Amino acid sequence: MEHEATAHANEHPPTTIRQYVLIGAILTVLTLIELWLSYSGLPHGPLIAALLVFSAIKFAIVVALFMHLRFDNRLFTRMFLFGLVLAGSLLLALLGLFSDNHDSRTVEAYATxxxxxxxxxxxxxxxxxxxxxxxxxxxxxxxxxxxxxxxxxxxxxxxxxxxxxxxxxxxxxxxxxxxxxxxxxxxxxxxxxxxxxxxxxxxxxxxxxxxxxxxxxxxxxxxxxxxxxxxxxxxxxxxxx
Missing domain, CATH: 1.10.760.10 (Cytochrome c-like domain)
Incomplete structure:
Protein backbone atom coordinates (compact mmCIF):
# COMPACT_ATOMS: atom_id res chain seq x y z
CA MET A 1 0.00 0.00 0.00
CA GLU A 2 2.82 2.37 0.92
CA HIS A 3 4.61 1.50 -2.31
CA GLU A 4 1.47 2.34 -4.34
CA ALA A 5 1.08 5.67 -2.55
CA THR A 6 4.73 6.51 -3.22
CA ALA A 7 4.38 5.56 -6.88
CA HIS A 8 1.26 7.70 -7.20
CA ALA A 9 3.01 10.65 -5.57
CA ASN A 10 5.92 10.30 -7.96
CA GLU A 11 3.63 10.03 -10.96
CA HIS A 12 1.34 12.89 -9.88
CA PRO A 13 3.30 15.31 -7.71
CA PRO A 14 1.11 17.41 -5.40
CA THR A 15 -0.08 20.75 -6.67
CA THR A 16 1.34 23.69 -4.74
CA ILE A 17 -0.65 26.63 -3.44
CA ARG A 18 1.06 28.87 -5.96
CA GLN A 19 -0.07 26.62 -8.80
CA TYR A 20 -3.64 26.61 -7.49
CA VAL A 21 -3.65 30.41 -7.32
CA LEU A 22 -2.22 30.70 -10.84
CA ILE A 23 -4.75 28.26 -12.28
CA GLY A 24 -7.59 30.00 -10.46
CA ALA A 25 -6.46 33.35 -11.87
CA ILE A 26 -6.34 31.91 -15.40
CA LEU A 27 -9.84 30.45 -15.03
CA THR A 28 -11.12 33.78 -13.72
CA VAL A 29 -9.64 35.67 -16.66
CA LEU A 30 -11.16 33.20 -19.13
CA THR A 31 -14.56 33.56 -17.46
CA LEU A 32 -14.36 37.37 -17.62
CA ILE A 33 -13.51 37.15 -21.32
CA GLU A 34 -16.55 34.90 -21.84
CA LEU A 35 -18.79 37.41 -20.07
CA TRP A 36 -17.39 40.25 -22.17
CA LEU A 37 -17.99 38.29 -25.36
CA SER A 38 -21.58 37.56 -24.30
CA TYR A 39 -22.34 41.29 -24.17
CA SER A 40 -20.15 42.38 -27.08
CA GLY A 41 -22.86 42.12 -29.72
CA LEU A 42 -21.08 39.51 -31.83
CA PRO A 43 -23.22 37.49 -34.27
CA HIS A 44 -24.51 34.27 -32.75
CA GLY A 45 -22.30 31.93 -34.79
CA PRO A 46 -18.89 33.43 -33.89
CA LEU A 47 -20.04 34.07 -30.32
CA ILE A 48 -21.01 30.44 -29.72
CA ALA A 49 -17.79 29.22 -31.36
CA ALA A 50 -15.67 31.47 -29.12
CA LEU A 51 -17.55 30.42 -25.98
CA LEU A 52 -17.09 26.75 -26.89
CA VAL A 53 -13.34 27.24 -27.30
CA PHE A 54 -12.98 28.96 -23.94
CA SER A 55 -15.16 26.33 -22.25
CA ALA A 56 -12.99 23.55 -23.71
CA ILE A 57 -9.84 25.28 -22.44
CA LYS A 58 -11.26 25.60 -18.93
CA PHE A 59 -12.47 22.01 -18.99
CA ALA A 60 -9.02 20.78 -20.03
CA ILE A 61 -7.36 22.81 -17.27
CA VAL A 62 -9.63 21.40 -14.58
CA VAL A 63 -9.43 17.79 -15.77
CA ALA A 64 -5.72 17.67 -16.59
CA LEU A 65 -4.31 19.75 -13.74
CA PHE A 66 -6.76 19.69 -10.85
CA MET A 67 -8.01 16.10 -11.20
CA HIS A 68 -4.78 14.64 -12.66
CA LEU A 69 -6.81 12.67 -15.19
CA ARG A 70 -4.63 11.86 -18.16
CA PHE A 71 -4.36 8.98 -20.57
CA ASP A 72 -1.32 6.76 -20.05
CA ASN A 73 -1.14 6.10 -23.78
CA ARG A 74 -0.62 9.10 -26.06
CA LEU A 75 -2.67 7.40 -28.77
CA PHE A 76 -5.73 7.51 -26.50
CA THR A 77 -5.07 11.18 -25.84
CA ARG A 78 -4.95 11.92 -29.56
CA MET A 79 -8.12 9.92 -30.19
CA PHE A 80 -9.89 11.76 -27.37
CA LEU A 81 -8.81 15.17 -28.67
CA PHE A 82 -9.79 14.21 -32.21
CA GLY A 83 -13.22 13.20 -30.92
CA LEU A 84 -13.62 16.54 -29.17
CA VAL A 85 -12.63 18.43 -32.31
CA LEU A 86 -14.98 16.34 -34.44
CA ALA A 87 -17.90 16.80 -32.04
CA GLY A 88 -17.25 20.53 -31.83
CA SER A 89 -17.05 20.81 -35.61
CA LEU A 90 -20.34 18.97 -36.05
CA LEU A 91 -22.00 21.20 -33.47
CA LEU A 92 -20.73 24.34 -35.19
CA ALA A 93 -21.83 22.96 -38.56
CA LEU A 94 -25.35 22.41 -37.22
CA LEU A 95 -25.41 25.90 -35.74
CA GLY A 96 -24.22 27.35 -39.02
CA LEU A 97 -26.78 25.35 -40.97
CA PHE A 98 -29.71 26.60 -38.91
CA SER A 99 -28.28 30.12 -38.83
CA ASP A 100 -27.93 30.24 -42.62
CA ASN A 101 -31.41 28.83 -43.01
CA HIS A 102 -32.82 31.54 -40.78
CA ASP A 103 -30.90 34.41 -42.35
CA SER A 104 -30.96 33.61 -46.06
CA ARG A 105 -34.41 32.26 -46.70
CA THR A 106 -37.33 34.58 -47.30
CA VAL A 107 -39.13 34.65 -43.98
CA GLU A 108 -42.43 36.46 -43.83
CA ALA A 109 -43.06 38.08 -40.48
CA TYR A 110 -44.73 35.61 -38.11
CA ALA A 111 -45.81 33.22 -40.84
CA THR A 112 -48.45 31.41 -38.81
Missing part, protein backbone atom coordinates in the same frame (compact mmCIF):
# COMPACT_ATOMS: atom_id res chain seq x y z
CA UNK A 113 -51.82 30.14 -40.10
CA UNK A 114 -53.36 33.36 -38.80
CA UNK A 115 -50.81 35.41 -40.67
CA UNK A 116 -51.53 33.60 -43.93
CA UNK A 117 -55.24 34.19 -43.46
CA UNK A 118 -54.60 37.89 -42.85
CA UNK A 119 -52.51 38.09 -46.01
CA UNK A 120 -55.23 36.42 -48.06
CA UNK A 121 -57.83 38.73 -46.58
CA UNK A 122 -55.71 41.76 -47.44
CA UNK A 123 -55.21 40.51 -51.00
CA UNK A 124 -58.94 39.89 -51.35
CA UNK A 125 -59.70 43.38 -50.07
CA UNK A 126 -57.28 44.80 -52.63
CA UNK A 127 -59.03 42.85 -55.37
CA UNK A 128 -62.42 44.25 -54.35
CA UNK A 129 -60.98 47.77 -54.40
CA UNK A 130 -59.74 47.26 -57.94
CA UNK A 131 -63.06 45.82 -59.03
CA UNK A 132 -64.93 48.83 -57.68
CA UNK A 133 -62.99 51.13 -60.00
CA UNK A 134 -60.27 52.26 -57.63
CA UNK A 135 -57.67 50.17 -59.47
CA UNK A 136 -54.03 50.30 -58.64
CA UNK A 137 -53.98 54.09 -58.54
CA UNK A 138 -56.72 54.18 -55.92
CA UNK A 139 -54.80 51.79 -53.69
CA UNK A 140 -51.67 53.84 -54.17
CA UNK A 141 -53.46 57.03 -53.17
CA UNK A 142 -54.77 55.37 -50.03
CA UNK A 143 -51.33 54.10 -49.11
CA UNK A 144 -49.82 57.49 -49.87
CA UNK A 145 -52.33 59.22 -47.64
CA UNK A 146 -51.56 56.84 -44.80
CA UNK A 147 -47.85 57.44 -45.24
CA UNK A 148 -48.33 61.17 -44.97
CA UNK A 149 -50.40 60.78 -41.83
CA UNK A 150 -48.06 58.37 -40.05
CA UNK A 151 -44.80 59.66 -41.43
CA UNK A 152 -45.20 63.35 -40.57
CA UNK A 153 -45.23 64.96 -43.99
CA UNK A 154 -44.35 61.83 -45.94
CA UNK A 155 -40.90 61.24 -44.42
CA UNK A 156 -41.00 57.74 -42.84
CA UNK A 157 -38.02 58.52 -40.64
CA UNK A 158 -39.77 61.57 -39.17
CA UNK A 159 -42.83 59.69 -37.94
CA UNK A 160 -44.01 59.91 -34.35
CA UNK A 161 -45.36 57.10 -32.17
CA UNK A 162 -47.14 58.19 -29.00
CA UNK A 163 -45.34 61.51 -29.10
CA UNK A 164 -41.78 60.21 -29.56
CA UNK A 165 -39.77 59.66 -32.77
CA UNK A 166 -40.54 56.34 -34.38
CA UNK A 167 -36.89 55.23 -34.32
CA UNK A 168 -36.68 55.85 -30.57
CA UNK A 169 -39.93 53.97 -30.00
CA UNK A 170 -38.57 50.99 -31.94
CA UNK A 171 -35.33 50.91 -29.95
CA UNK A 172 -37.20 51.15 -26.64
CA UNK A 173 -39.93 48.61 -27.37
CA UNK A 174 -39.18 46.44 -30.40
CA UNK A 175 -35.40 46.01 -30.49
CA UNK A 176 -35.42 43.47 -27.66
CA UNK A 177 -37.03 40.94 -30.02
CA UNK A 178 -36.05 42.22 -33.46
CA UNK A 179 -32.53 43.52 -32.77
CA UNK A 180 -31.04 46.99 -32.45
CA UNK A 181 -30.39 47.02 -36.20
CA UNK A 182 -33.62 45.14 -37.03
CA UNK A 183 -31.51 42.09 -37.94
CA UNK A 184 -33.83 39.69 -36.08
CA UNK A 185 -33.45 37.92 -32.73
CA UNK A 186 -36.45 36.20 -31.15
CA UNK A 187 -38.60 37.86 -33.78
CA UNK A 188 -37.86 38.02 -37.51
CA UNK A 189 -35.69 40.58 -39.24
CA UNK A 190 -37.57 43.80 -40.04
CA UNK A 191 -35.50 45.22 -42.89
CA UNK A 192 -37.20 46.71 -45.97
CA UNK A 193 -36.08 43.91 -48.28
CA UNK A 194 -37.74 41.30 -46.06
CA UNK A 195 -41.05 43.08 -45.56
CA UNK A 196 -42.77 42.07 -48.79
CA UNK A 197 -46.33 41.77 -47.49
CA UNK A 198 -48.89 44.57 -47.94
CA UNK A 199 -48.83 47.39 -45.41
CA UNK A 200 -52.14 46.18 -43.97
CA UNK A 201 -50.54 42.90 -42.93
CA UNK A 202 -47.92 44.59 -40.74
CA UNK A 203 -50.41 47.20 -39.54
CA UNK A 204 -52.65 44.39 -38.27
CA UNK A 205 -49.68 42.54 -36.77
CA UNK A 206 -48.59 45.59 -34.76
CA UNK A 207 -52.04 46.39 -33.42
CA UNK A 208 -53.42 42.89 -32.85
CA UNK A 209 -50.34 40.68 -32.46
CA UNK A 210 -49.96 37.17 -33.81
CA UNK A 211 -51.47 34.21 -31.91
CA UNK A 212 -48.97 31.46 -31.22
CA UNK A 213 -45.96 33.79 -31.38
CA UNK A 214 -44.20 36.17 -29.00
CA UNK A 215 -45.73 39.14 -30.84
CA UNK A 216 -48.23 40.87 -28.51
CA UNK A 217 -51.06 43.21 -29.36
CA UNK A 218 -49.53 46.67 -29.10
CA UNK A 219 -52.98 48.21 -29.17
CA UNK A 220 -53.86 46.30 -26.00
CA UNK A 221 -50.50 46.48 -24.20
CA UNK A 222 -49.23 49.93 -25.24
CA UNK A 223 -52.35 51.67 -26.48
CA UNK A 224 -51.11 52.17 -30.04
CA UNK A 225 -53.62 53.50 -32.55
CA UNK A 226 -53.84 53.34 -36.34
CA UNK A 227 -51.58 56.36 -36.85
CA UNK A 228 -48.93 54.91 -34.53
CA UNK A 229 -49.00 51.55 -36.31
CA UNK A 230 -48.82 53.22 -39.70
CA UNK A 231 -45.80 55.29 -38.65
CA UNK A 232 -44.03 52.10 -37.58
CA UNK A 233 -44.92 50.30 -40.82
CA UNK A 234 -43.63 53.13 -43.00
CA UNK A 235 -40.46 53.38 -40.92
CA UNK A 236 -39.75 49.64 -41.17
CA UNK A 237 -40.55 49.32 -44.87
CA UNK A 238 -38.87 52.46 -46.18
CA UNK A 239 -36.02 53.41 -43.82
CA UNK A 240 -32.81 51.43 -44.14
CA UNK A 241 -31.29 50.26 -40.86
Missing amino acids: PGAVAAHEAAAEAGGHGEGEGGGQSGGGEAAGGATTEGGDGGDPAAGMVQGIPVAEFFQANCAVCHGQNREGLVGPALTPERLTQPDEFYHDTILNGRPGTAMPSWAATKGLNDADANALVQFLKHVER
Whole structure:
Protein backbone atom coordinates (compact mmCIF):
# COMPACT_ATOMS: atom_id res chain seq x y z
CA MET A 1 0.00 0.00 0.00
CA GLU A 2 2.82 2.37 0.92
CA HIS A 3 4.61 1.50 -2.31
CA GLU A 4 1.47 2.34 -4.34
CA ALA A 5 1.08 5.67 -2.55
CA THR A 6 4.73 6.51 -3.22
CA ALA A 7 4.38 5.56 -6.88
CA HIS A 8 1.26 7.70 -7.20
CA ALA A 9 3.01 10.65 -5.57
CA ASN A 10 5.92 10.30 -7.96
CA GLU A 11 3.63 10.03 -10.96
CA HIS A 12 1.34 12.89 -9.88
CA PRO A 13 3.30 15.31 -7.71
CA PRO A 14 1.11 17.41 -5.40
CA THR A 15 -0.08 20.75 -6.67
CA THR A 16 1.34 23.69 -4.74
CA ILE A 17 -0.65 26.63 -3.44
CA ARG A 18 1.06 28.87 -5.96
CA GLN A 19 -0.07 26.62 -8.80
CA TYR A 20 -3.64 26.61 -7.49
CA VAL A 21 -3.65 30.41 -7.32
CA LEU A 22 -2.22 30.70 -10.84
CA ILE A 23 -4.75 28.26 -12.28
CA GLY A 24 -7.59 30.00 -10.46
CA ALA A 25 -6.46 33.35 -11.87
CA ILE A 26 -6.34 31.91 -15.40
CA LEU A 27 -9.84 30.45 -15.03
CA THR A 28 -11.12 33.78 -13.72
CA VAL A 29 -9.64 35.67 -16.66
CA LEU A 30 -11.16 33.20 -19.13
CA THR A 31 -14.56 33.56 -17.46
CA LEU A 32 -14.36 37.37 -17.62
CA ILE A 33 -13.51 37.15 -21.32
CA GLU A 34 -16.55 34.90 -21.84
CA LEU A 35 -18.79 37.41 -20.07
CA TRP A 36 -17.39 40.25 -22.17
CA LEU A 37 -17.99 38.29 -25.36
CA SER A 38 -21.58 37.56 -24.30
CA TYR A 39 -22.34 41.29 -24.17
CA SER A 40 -20.15 42.38 -27.08
CA GLY A 41 -22.86 42.12 -29.72
CA LEU A 42 -21.08 39.51 -31.83
CA PRO A 43 -23.22 37.49 -34.27
CA HIS A 44 -24.51 34.27 -32.75
CA GLY A 45 -22.30 31.93 -34.79
CA PRO A 46 -18.89 33.43 -33.89
CA LEU A 47 -20.04 34.07 -30.32
CA ILE A 48 -21.01 30.44 -29.72
CA ALA A 49 -17.79 29.22 -31.36
CA ALA A 50 -15.67 31.47 -29.12
CA LEU A 51 -17.55 30.42 -25.98
CA LEU A 52 -17.09 26.75 -26.89
CA VAL A 53 -13.34 27.24 -27.30
CA PHE A 54 -12.98 28.96 -23.94
CA SER A 55 -15.16 26.33 -22.25
CA ALA A 56 -12.99 23.55 -23.71
CA ILE A 57 -9.84 25.28 -22.44
CA LYS A 58 -11.26 25.60 -18.93
CA PHE A 59 -12.47 22.01 -18.99
CA ALA A 60 -9.02 20.78 -20.03
CA ILE A 61 -7.36 22.81 -17.27
CA VAL A 62 -9.63 21.40 -14.58
CA VAL A 63 -9.43 17.79 -15.77
CA ALA A 64 -5.72 17.67 -16.59
CA LEU A 65 -4.31 19.75 -13.74
CA PHE A 66 -6.76 19.69 -10.85
CA MET A 67 -8.01 16.10 -11.20
CA HIS A 68 -4.78 14.64 -12.66
CA LEU A 69 -6.81 12.67 -15.19
CA ARG A 70 -4.63 11.86 -18.16
CA PHE A 71 -4.36 8.98 -20.57
CA ASP A 72 -1.32 6.76 -20.05
CA ASN A 73 -1.14 6.10 -23.78
CA ARG A 74 -0.62 9.10 -26.06
CA LEU A 75 -2.67 7.40 -28.77
CA PHE A 76 -5.73 7.51 -26.50
CA THR A 77 -5.07 11.18 -25.84
CA ARG A 78 -4.95 11.92 -29.56
CA MET A 79 -8.12 9.92 -30.19
CA PHE A 80 -9.89 11.76 -27.37
CA LEU A 81 -8.81 15.17 -28.67
CA PHE A 82 -9.79 14.21 -32.21
CA GLY A 83 -13.22 13.20 -30.92
CA LEU A 84 -13.62 16.54 -29.17
CA VAL A 85 -12.63 18.43 -32.31
CA LEU A 86 -14.98 16.34 -34.44
CA ALA A 87 -17.90 16.80 -32.04
CA GLY A 88 -17.25 20.53 -31.83
CA SER A 89 -17.05 20.81 -35.61
CA LEU A 90 -20.34 18.97 -36.05
CA LEU A 91 -22.00 21.20 -33.47
CA LEU A 92 -20.73 24.34 -35.19
CA ALA A 93 -21.83 22.96 -38.56
CA LEU A 94 -25.35 22.41 -37.22
CA LEU A 95 -25.41 25.90 -35.74
CA GLY A 96 -24.22 27.35 -39.02
CA LEU A 97 -26.78 25.35 -40.97
CA PHE A 98 -29.71 26.60 -38.91
CA SER A 99 -28.28 30.12 -38.83
CA ASP A 100 -27.93 30.24 -42.62
CA ASN A 101 -31.41 28.83 -43.01
CA HIS A 102 -32.82 31.54 -40.78
CA ASP A 103 -30.90 34.41 -42.35
CA SER A 104 -30.96 33.61 -46.06
CA ARG A 105 -34.41 32.26 -46.70
CA THR A 106 -37.33 34.58 -47.30
CA VAL A 107 -39.13 34.65 -43.98
CA GLU A 108 -42.43 36.46 -43.83
CA ALA A 109 -43.06 38.08 -40.48
CA TYR A 110 -44.73 35.61 -38.11
CA ALA A 111 -45.81 33.22 -40.84
CA THR A 112 -48.45 31.41 -38.81
CA PRO A 113 -51.82 30.14 -40.10
CA GLY A 114 -53.36 33.36 -38.80
CA ALA A 115 -50.81 35.41 -40.67
CA VAL A 116 -51.53 33.60 -43.93
CA ALA A 117 -55.24 34.19 -43.46
CA ALA A 118 -54.60 37.89 -42.85
CA HIS A 119 -52.51 38.09 -46.01
CA GLU A 120 -55.23 36.42 -48.06
CA ALA A 121 -57.83 38.73 -46.58
CA ALA A 122 -55.71 41.76 -47.44
CA ALA A 123 -55.21 40.51 -51.00
CA GLU A 124 -58.94 39.89 -51.35
CA ALA A 125 -59.70 43.38 -50.07
CA GLY A 126 -57.28 44.80 -52.63
CA GLY A 127 -59.03 42.85 -55.37
CA HIS A 128 -62.42 44.25 -54.35
CA GLY A 129 -60.98 47.77 -54.40
CA GLU A 130 -59.74 47.26 -57.94
CA GLY A 131 -63.06 45.82 -59.03
CA GLU A 132 -64.93 48.83 -57.68
CA GLY A 133 -62.99 51.13 -60.00
CA GLY A 134 -60.27 52.26 -57.63
CA GLY A 135 -57.67 50.17 -59.47
CA GLN A 136 -54.03 50.30 -58.64
CA SER A 137 -53.98 54.09 -58.54
CA GLY A 138 -56.72 54.18 -55.92
CA GLY A 139 -54.80 51.79 -53.69
CA GLY A 140 -51.67 53.84 -54.17
CA GLU A 141 -53.46 57.03 -53.17
CA ALA A 142 -54.77 55.37 -50.03
CA ALA A 143 -51.33 54.10 -49.11
CA GLY A 144 -49.82 57.49 -49.87
CA GLY A 145 -52.33 59.22 -47.64
CA ALA A 146 -51.56 56.84 -44.80
CA THR A 147 -47.85 57.44 -45.24
CA THR A 148 -48.33 61.17 -44.97
CA GLU A 149 -50.40 60.78 -41.83
CA GLY A 150 -48.06 58.37 -40.05
CA GLY A 151 -44.80 59.66 -41.43
CA ASP A 152 -45.20 63.35 -40.57
CA GLY A 153 -45.23 64.96 -43.99
CA GLY A 154 -44.35 61.83 -45.94
CA ASP A 155 -40.90 61.24 -44.42
CA PRO A 156 -41.00 57.74 -42.84
CA ALA A 157 -38.02 58.52 -40.64
CA ALA A 158 -39.77 61.57 -39.17
CA GLY A 159 -42.83 59.69 -37.94
CA MET A 160 -44.01 59.91 -34.35
CA VAL A 161 -45.36 57.10 -32.17
CA GLN A 162 -47.14 58.19 -29.00
CA GLY A 163 -45.34 61.51 -29.10
CA ILE A 164 -41.78 60.21 -29.56
CA PRO A 165 -39.77 59.66 -32.77
CA VAL A 166 -40.54 56.34 -34.38
CA ALA A 167 -36.89 55.23 -34.32
CA GLU A 168 -36.68 55.85 -30.57
CA PHE A 169 -39.93 53.97 -30.00
CA PHE A 170 -38.57 50.99 -31.94
CA GLN A 171 -35.33 50.91 -29.95
CA ALA A 172 -37.20 51.15 -26.64
CA ASN A 173 -39.93 48.61 -27.37
CA CYS A 174 -39.18 46.44 -30.40
CA ALA A 175 -35.40 46.01 -30.49
CA VAL A 176 -35.42 43.47 -27.66
CA CYS A 177 -37.03 40.94 -30.02
CA HIS A 178 -36.05 42.22 -33.46
CA GLY A 179 -32.53 43.52 -32.77
CA GLN A 180 -31.04 46.99 -32.45
CA ASN A 181 -30.39 47.02 -36.20
CA ARG A 182 -33.62 45.14 -37.03
CA GLU A 183 -31.51 42.09 -37.94
CA GLY A 184 -33.83 39.69 -36.08
CA LEU A 185 -33.45 37.92 -32.73
CA VAL A 186 -36.45 36.20 -31.15
CA GLY A 187 -38.60 37.86 -33.78
CA PRO A 188 -37.86 38.02 -37.51
CA ALA A 189 -35.69 40.58 -39.24
CA LEU A 190 -37.57 43.80 -40.04
CA THR A 191 -35.50 45.22 -42.89
CA PRO A 192 -37.20 46.71 -45.97
CA GLU A 193 -36.08 43.91 -48.28
CA ARG A 194 -37.74 41.30 -46.06
CA LEU A 195 -41.05 43.08 -45.56
CA THR A 196 -42.77 42.07 -48.79
CA GLN A 197 -46.33 41.77 -47.49
CA PRO A 198 -48.89 44.57 -47.94
CA ASP A 199 -48.83 47.39 -45.41
CA GLU A 200 -52.14 46.18 -43.97
CA PHE A 201 -50.54 42.90 -42.93
CA TYR A 202 -47.92 44.59 -40.74
CA HIS A 203 -50.41 47.20 -39.54
CA ASP A 204 -52.65 44.39 -38.27
CA THR A 205 -49.68 42.54 -36.77
CA ILE A 206 -48.59 45.59 -34.76
CA LEU A 207 -52.04 46.39 -33.42
CA ASN A 208 -53.42 42.89 -32.85
CA GLY A 209 -50.34 40.68 -32.46
CA ARG A 210 -49.96 37.17 -33.81
CA PRO A 211 -51.47 34.21 -31.91
CA GLY A 212 -48.97 31.46 -31.22
CA THR A 213 -45.96 33.79 -31.38
CA ALA A 214 -44.20 36.17 -29.00
CA MET A 215 -45.73 39.14 -30.84
CA PRO A 216 -48.23 40.87 -28.51
CA SER A 217 -51.06 43.21 -29.36
CA TRP A 218 -49.53 46.67 -29.10
CA ALA A 219 -52.98 48.21 -29.17
CA ALA A 220 -53.86 46.30 -26.00
CA THR A 221 -50.50 46.48 -24.20
CA LYS A 222 -49.23 49.93 -25.24
CA GLY A 223 -52.35 51.67 -26.48
CA LEU A 224 -51.11 52.17 -30.04
CA ASN A 225 -53.62 53.50 -32.55
CA ASP A 226 -53.84 53.34 -36.34
CA ALA A 227 -51.58 56.36 -36.85
CA ASP A 228 -48.93 54.91 -34.53
CA ALA A 229 -49.00 51.55 -36.31
CA ASN A 230 -48.82 53.22 -39.70
CA ALA A 231 -45.80 55.29 -38.65
CA LEU A 232 -44.03 52.10 -37.58
CA VAL A 233 -44.92 50.30 -40.82
CA GLN A 234 -43.63 53.13 -43.00
CA PHE A 235 -40.46 53.38 -40.92
CA LEU A 236 -39.75 49.64 -41.17
CA LYS A 237 -40.55 49.32 -44.87
CA HIS A 238 -38.87 52.46 -46.18
CA VAL A 239 -36.02 53.41 -43.82
CA GLU A 240 -32.81 51.43 -44.14
CA ARG A 241 -31.29 50.26 -40.86
